[in-house]
Every structure is written in C-alpha cells, then in structure tokens.
Amino acid sequence: RRCRAVAARARIELCREYAALPSARAPAYLVEDAPSSAALFVGSLLAPPPRSRLATPVAALLWAMGRMGDPSGLLRVLAPGRVAVGRRR
DSSP states (O other), X not given: OHHHHHHHHTTEEEEEEEXXXXXXXXXXXXXXXXXXXXHHHHHHTOOOOTTOTTHHHHHHHHHHHHHSSOTHHHHHHHOXXXXXXXXXX
C-alpha cells in the first residue's frame, strides 16, 4: 500500500510487483506477485532446508502451500520484501 502511495505521488505507474526472496536487500529470487507465478515457484523451486530440524515442518508448510489455489498471499507473509517496477507517466 505504501509503495503504491509513493508511486502515485511521484507520478509513477507501477507495472509489476515482485516478492523478493529471501529479502529485498539480497534477493536470490524475484517472483511476480501473481497467483500463477507464486504457485509455480512454491511447487517447483521452494524447498525445505536440508538436514535441519525444521525440514519436516517446513516441508509440511510447503506441501500445504502447493495445495492452495493461490499461494501468493502466504508467500507475501513469508517474504515481505518487495521490488516494484514502474514507469513515469
């Protein structure tokens, strides 16, 4: 919401929004904030950490996210960092 407000004041039209994983400062992945992109990322690329005691709960969470029709909302919670792309009006 804040990003859209700043963009509107600066007369920038937002074209795309991306979730930055693991963070916006050092993203390894930029996933478009859209249901189909989020579903593909969760189902194909996101994986639990290997040999970790958190591997089983994370695997269960990823499985549940993969079963969701639109995991983009949960992906926003897990990766609050955002990258927005826009152009001047």
